Amino acid sequence: MTGVLMTGAGFWSPLVWLAAFLIVLAIVLLIRSTGRKKFRHGTDQTAAFFSGNEAPKTHVKAGNIYWGFFVTTGRYYRWLQRMHTGIINDYVYGFVLIMVILLAAVTMGGLL
Amino acid sequence: MMDLPFIAVMILIMLGISAAVLKRNMIKIVMGVSISASGINLLLVALGYREGGVAPIFTNAPAAQMVLPTPQALTLTSIVIDLAVTAMMLSFVILMYKHYGSTDSRKRRLSG
Amino acid sequence: MMAFLLQHAPPLVIALPLVAAFAMPMVSRLGARAVKAWALLSLLATESLVLLLGRDVMSGNPHVYALGAAIPSLTTPAGYPIRIIIEVDAMSAFMAMICASISVLVCMYSLQYVRKKGGQDKYYTLLLLMTAGMMGLVCTGDLFSMFVFLELLSVSSGALIAFYARRGESSEAAFKFMVVSSIGALMVLLAAGIFYGQYNMLNLAAIGGMLRFGFLDKVALVLLVAAFAMKCGAVPMHMWVSDAYGEAPAPVSAFLVVASQASLYALFRVCFTLFGVAAATEIMGWALVVLGMLTMFIGVTMAIPQKDIKRLMSYHAVSQTGYMLLGVGVCLAVLGNAAALGSFGITAMQGGLFHVVNHAMYKGLLFLAAGAIIYRTGTRDLNKLGGLAHRMPLTAIFFLIGAFSISGLPPFNGFASKLMIYESVFRFNPLLSVIAMLTSILTLASFMKVFHSAFLGPELPEYRGVREMPPAMWISMGILAVFIMLFGIFPDLVVQYLVGPASQALLDRIGYLGGVL
Numbered sequence: 124m125t126g127v128l129m130t131g132a133g134f135w136s137p138l139v140w141l142a143a144f145l146i147v148l149a150i151v152l153l154i155r156s157t158g159r160k161k162f163r164h165g166t167d168q169t170a171a172f173f174s175g176n177e178a179p180k181t182h183v184k185a186g187n188i189y190w191g192f193f194v195t196t197g198r199y200y201r202w203l204q205r206m207h208t209g210i211i212n213d214y215v216y217g218f219v220l221i222m223v224i225l226l227a228a229v230t231m232g233g234l235l
Numbered sequence: 236m237m238d239l240p241f242i243a244v245m246i247l248i249m250l251g252i253s254a255a256v257l258k259r260n261m262i263k264i265v266m267g268v269s270i271s272a273s274g275i276n277l278l279l280v281a282l283g284y285r286e287g288g289v290a291p292i293f294t295n296a297p298a299a300q301m302v303l304p305t306p307q308a309l310t311l312t313s314i315v316i317d318l319a320v321t322a323m324m325l326s327f328v329i330l331m332y333k334h335y336g337s338t339d340s341r342k343r344r345l346s347g
Numbered sequence: 348m349m350a351f352l353l354q355h356a357p358p359l360v361i362a363l364p365l366v367a368a369f370a371m372p373m374v375s376r377l378g379a380r381a382v383k384a385w386a387l388l389s390l391l392a393t394e395s396l397v398l399l400l401g402r403d404v405m406s407g408n409p410h411v412y413a414l415g416a417a418i419p420s421l422t423t424p425a426g427y428p429i430r431i432i433i434e435v436d437a438m439s440a441f442m443a444m445i446c447a448s449i450s451v452l453v454c455m456y457s458l459q460y461v462r463k464k465g466g467q468d469k470y471y472t473l474l475l476l477m478t479a480g481m482m483g484l485v486c487t488g489d490l491f492s493m494f495v496f497l498e499l500l501s502v503s504s505g506a507l508i509a510f511y512a513r514r515g516e517s518s519e520a521a522f523k524f525m526v527v528s529s530i531g532a533l534m535v536l537l538a539a540g541i542f543y544g545q546y547n548m549l550n551l552a553a554i555g556g557m558l559r560f561g562f563l564d565k566v567a568l569v570l571l572v573a574a575f576a577m578k579c580g581a582v583p584m585h586m587w588v589s590d591a592y593g594e595a596p597a598p599v600s601a602f603l604v605v606a607s608q609a610s611l612y613a614l615f616r617v618c619f620t621l622f623g624v625a626a627a628t629e630i631m632g633w634a635l636v637v638l639g640m641l642t643m644f645i646g647v648t649m650a651i652p653q654k655d656i657k658r659l660m661s662y663h664a665v666s667q668t669g670y671m672l673l674g675v676g677v678c679l680a681v682l683g684n685a686a687a688l689g690s691f692g693i694t695a696m697q698g699g700l701f702h703v704v705n706h707a708m709y710k711g712l713l714f715l716a717a718g719a720i721i722y723r724t725g726t727r728d729l730n731k732l733g734g735l736a737h738r739m740p741l742t743a744i745f746f747l748i749g750a751f752s753i754s755g756l757p758p759f760n761g762f763a764s765k766l767m768i769y770e771s772v773f774r775f776n777p778l779l780s781v782i783a784m785l786t787s788i789l790t791l792a793s794f795m796k797v798f799h800s801a802f803l804g805p806e807l808p809e810y811r812g813v814r815e816m817p818p819a820m821w822i823s824m825g826i827l828a829v830f831i832m833l834f835g836i837f838p839d840l841v842v843q844y845l846v847g848p849a850s851q852a853l854l855d856r857i858g859y860l861g862g863v864l
């Protein structure tokens with residue numbers, strides 16, 4: 124049957140997924156159509172509720188997104204930033220390191 | 236002393252790559268790559284050599300074993316490629332000197 | 348006519364962009380429009396030749412072509428192979444189709460993206476040379492030609508990275524790229540020299556037939572694997588990728604992704620066809636798996652804090668390369684074990700190869716969308732962008748398709764290939780699958796960050812005059828988006844007709860050797 128991808132342990136059928144998605148979308152639109160149709164734009168009826176405070180009008184900049192994640196993983200990120208120096212000598216040094224490790228693994232791997 | 240060319244090849248390649256790892260001046264890094272390339276060209280030419288051989292030309296050839304011609308072709312190709320690569324790297328160093336004011340590899344602006 | 352083209356297609360596919368590149372200085376005397384038309388037409392001609400050749404090869408008919416022989420299939424006139432032999436089997440045809448298609452789309456996008464006066468003919472010459480280098484790298488059957496075409500690809504890519512010479516950073520990125528690439532290519536040449544010294548042959552099939560796997564052969568294997576892994580951007584040699592892809596013009600970044608995948612093809616060709624089962628593949632397979640894991644994780648975690656949109660996407664390119672290394676590494680590790688190979692090894696390799704074509708498409712789409720943002724707003728800093736979806740809705744939709752695809756959300760193509768990799772790698776070792784899924788989640792997080800910063804939010808006053816992209820740019824992005832959705836909805840057809848023959852050709856070492864010998 125076309126449209127079914129057999130992975131070794133199961134299958135994935137995108138056409139069935141799309142059909143299910145469309146059915147769920149139809150149900151959602153059906154439920155939405157039973158709501159109130161008359162409301163006034165621009166007044167408090169359509170504004171977001173911020174517990175009575177002013178809604179913020181700023182746009183969170185990219186440098187501040189996920190700050191909690193960066194605070195928690197601070198140690199890992201400091202190590203990672205130190206590793207990425209941007210100096211060409213370290214790039215070639217990484218290559219020589221990998222070559223030495225791979226050489227050790229391939230020549231002595233048979234003995235393990 | 237049959238192995239002398241190959242020992243020289245090893246020394247040249249290791250000198251070249253260690254120059255790329257250890258030297259801070261970018262022109263010296265380019266020189267290191269060029270020395271490595273010369274070492275590999277020497278390897279290719281030395282592989283084709285036969286003891287007491289003559290040049291691989293058929294016209295009026297003396298009756299002796301000929302040196303292998305294929306590595307000579309490989310070496311010519313490699314010399315031309317290394318010329319192009321060295322010229323390009325040096326032109327990038329010139330552009331970087333014009334913008335950054337120094338040839339120190341630590342004075343990079345792209346990192347992290 | 349078609350039979351003539353089909354018989355001589357292997358060298359024509361490499362020669363056509365090369366001749367077009369050398370004819371470009373003469374064509375440039377006719378004006379800028381002639382240059383663009385010439386580049387686009389020659390790339391379209393290459394694409395049609397590649398599709399013609401690919402259709403024949405995928406139906407089970409590998410093409411072998413000896414350059415300079417009396418008849419093209421005369422590869423061993425004296426009992427051993429001589430002359431440069433081009434061998435196009437299904438894996439080479441698969442990669443060649445990817446390279447040719449993306450080159451046409453990149454050229455179409457560049458028609459209106461590259462506005463720099465006076466450098467246009469050099470740009471298209473270098474683009475044609477990059478295509479020729481890639482075609483040569485994936486079609487050739489001998490190790491020294493791989494070195495030559497690898498250097499051709501590196502030199503033309505390096506020049507294109509430094510295209511915007513008014514910025515100092517692009518020359519720095521190009522310098523780092525050239526040093527790293529030339530050292531890698533020199534190691535490939537050293538390995539070719541070692542093989543030549545031992546066996547007196549340079550042909551991949553001939554060396555594969557005579558391989559004894561002594562100490563020198565192990566050294567050559569390590570040199571080749573390390574050099575090609577460096578060219579793909581495996582950790583810890585990945586740092587040039589973010590510099591180079593970040594500083595190149597946007598269409599060139601999309602094309603550099605395909606160049607890295609051509610190096611990945613060379614890595615697979617060396618591991619599977621040159622060395623194969625006889626050569627202790629378990630250690631090399633595990634090495635590729637470990638490299639793949641590190642690459643995936645470090646790539647995506649470095650991507651999240653970036654503030655430059657192209658640098659962020661280039662770290663994701665590094666991370667997705669890890670998926671391909673993981674999938675194919677698992678297959679390499681179980682190559683000696685027939686039961687495991689049949690049960691999950693082949694699916695892992697098919698997942699990895701499917702990921703190659705998916706990655707070329709969705710990464711190309713993402714880089715082109717970033718290029719559209721840079722073209723219209725003039726800035727690359729995510730801290731300064733905001734609210735662009737009001738003015739550029741089409742770019743936002745294409746970006747969203749690319750972002751969902753790279754994160755592996757159904758029904759796009761990323762999900763299909765990632766599912767194949769997860770399910771087969773799980774049966775090799777469950778921990779690898781867990782880390783792969785974690786990487787996928789972090790990828791989604793990072794692209795939601797980019798989408799929010801660049802497109803969502805209130806409309807900023809400085810971008811009030813921004814218009815939508817010019818037609819050449821959205822046509823090429825639209826073609827990529829359509830193919831992403833098609834590949835996502837019919838993944839089984841892709842695996843059956845494209846990826847399946849390619850993986851079978853890669854595993855069929857005897858067939859490759861028999862084609863030449």
